[in-house]
């Protein structure tokens with residue numbers, strides 16, 4: 001993997017070159033306190049390139065004696081906006097020229113002068129609770145009013161605060177305050193052994209459990225140079241696709257809740273329940289916890305279980321297609337989803353949007369195909385792409401992908417090779433770093449790790465698909481009526497837990 | 502037309518609490534044999550949530566903290582720790598215990614027995630506990646068959662189901678929701694995060710288990726608790742098992 005070391009003062013210029021006017025995109029950006037290693041803070045930028053090698057990493061260094069600031073990358077790409085606010089919160093490094101430096105992950109209860117991801121911040125430091133005002137953005141003007149919603153919502157959903165600026169029924173601006181359930185996992189795992197920290201990685205997000213377990217395990221394996229068996233690779237594909245299946249089926253049902261189509265909701269929930277039961281049969285956990293582990297797989301898929309999966313796939317496939325037909329031929333339904341909540345292709349590119357949302361706005365990217373991991377290079381599948389960028393497009397991408405997942409599952413079950421389940425992770429040279437990735441049901445999910453002494457975690461950074469995509473919701477919503485927000489939001493179906501790690 | 506035929510062909514799928522059992526691979530609660538184990542500490546050292554204490558050579562697993570990962574089974578050389586497949590692990594506390602006095606307990610049950618309304622609060626979960634709560638609304642568990650339902654506002658709620666290790670950023674919202682709920686009210690801590698608070702270890706962003714902030718009446722262990730485990734907890738609280 002190409003890694004270029006630069007001085008932090010040159011970051012903006014180097015990022016502009018790597019970004020290449022939007023031919024490449026920013027995958028992630030994060031800082032690391034490496035003062036104990038070489039006296040520097042480091043800011044890493046991972047870019048994905050239009051051709052091989054797929055990734056390029058910029059490592060910008062800032063000596064501890066220098067002013068703690070760097071030129072913001074936001075003028076190069078708006079995708080950098082959240083990352084830099086987070087770096088500012090957690091490390092106190094200031095991006096000069098950033099247009100909006102409100103706190104992101106640490107809310108107004110947190111004092112400005114504590115930066116918890118710095119190595120000299122002890123986790124047991126008592127931090128006073130301060131209460132400042134958090135300024136929400138809104139539009140001024142005659143007749144314009146604000147609608148605040150959340151953080152506790154009406155449904156069984158995660159917390160977030162939304163502030164709509166309304167001109168009548170139309171939303172003209174949306175600002176979101178998120179990170180209410182920020183748990184500080186990246187700090188909590190520091191110093192834990194790789195295998196203990198794994199349980200927190202696996203629990204970042206329930207809906208994306210397998211994807212997080214995969215990205216974490218692959219990061220560890222790539223740093224350690226551990227080669228896992230082919231059987232484990234196939235088992236991982238099976239679990240990852242079961243995860244996509246229960247998410248996509250459940251999300252399509254939930255989308256129907258966004259417009260009150262009860263038959264769609266019930267059928268989606270019923271099919272999802274059947275899939276959750278299958279998950280529990282396969283892994284012992286309804287969210288697929290416990291099979292994917294660093295070094296391979298902790299559980300096998302026996303012939304019996306494989307038969308049960310195949311049987312269930314047959315039943316689900318017919319059932320699911322019938323439910324989809326109910327949506328496709330329902331004009332009242334189509335009327336609500338077509339042309340609602342459009343995310344223009346260019347906006348998706350500017351924000352480096354990933355996954356379902358990208359593929360619904362005409363961008364063909366999928367890490368399973370573009371940078372194959374586990375056994376995806378041996379799988380034959382299509383990556384559906386729609387161009388209208390609306391709620392409907394995101395729905396149909398999910399629908400098509402569900403069918404593709406079933407196809408992948410059948411191939412993986414049929415071709416399951418023999419082999420050991422799990423290999424040992426050898427001792428890793430301290431301060432080696434690397435990353436792993438997977439395509440979660442929501443899109444690319446990247447985990448970066450630096451290992452410390454005795455196979456412990458020195459620094460862990462997680463960029464889930466939802467982190468990349470949340471800012472896009474604020475672009476897609478304005479121009480729509482406020483009752484369509486739940487629908488638009490559900491069509492992106494982003495996790496809060498995934499960003500609140 | 503196809504809408505109707507889909508509804509009719511699907512038929513009734515609703516089940517009662519014990520209609521299906523957990524599959525073989527579901528681990529459930531861990532239990533250690535009664536004999537003296539020699540206290541090698543392998544299990545307590547390996548447990549990612551600190552759920553195991555060894556006292557006088559006896560292994561004790563704290564269900565509230567346990568995430569059913571099975572590491573302790575693997576590490577125990579004496580093979581004393583076994584998984585039981587048990588998921589009905591809810592326990593009562595606060596105003597539902599004997600010590601709180603029969604009057605109060607009876608009153609709560611009299612008021613809530615036939616119709617109880619629940620508000621959900623995610624105070625820092627991974628969302629799996631919350632998805633399992635949502636699953637109670639699916640046509641298979643159909644929570645409404647027990648006269649229990651989720652409501653959009655704490656003002657209409659009798660019970661708060663709280664998930665997650667309480668985060669700093671959600672503390673205020675949790676307290677305000679609790680205050681907004683009319684009395685008599687119950688609080689259920691759902692899952693290892695809410696009940697034990699140790700799932701994500703120590704962090705600057707976490708305040709810990711729910712009972713550190715508001716009084717808890719029902720604890721439901723699990724990571725996440727299966728929908729049937731939640732249902733069991735609800736019916737246990739109402740003395741309707």
Ligand code: SF4
Pocket residue numbers: 531547548549550551552553562566567568569570571572573574
């Ligand atoms: S199953 Fe896991 S969490 Fe539970 S006691 Fe054993 S090691 Fe600890």
Ligand code: SF4
Pocket residue numbers: 203206625626627628629630664665666691692693694695700723724725726
């Ligand atoms: S108890 Fe487990 S499933 Fe529930 S929120 Fe915590 S980590 Fe997620």
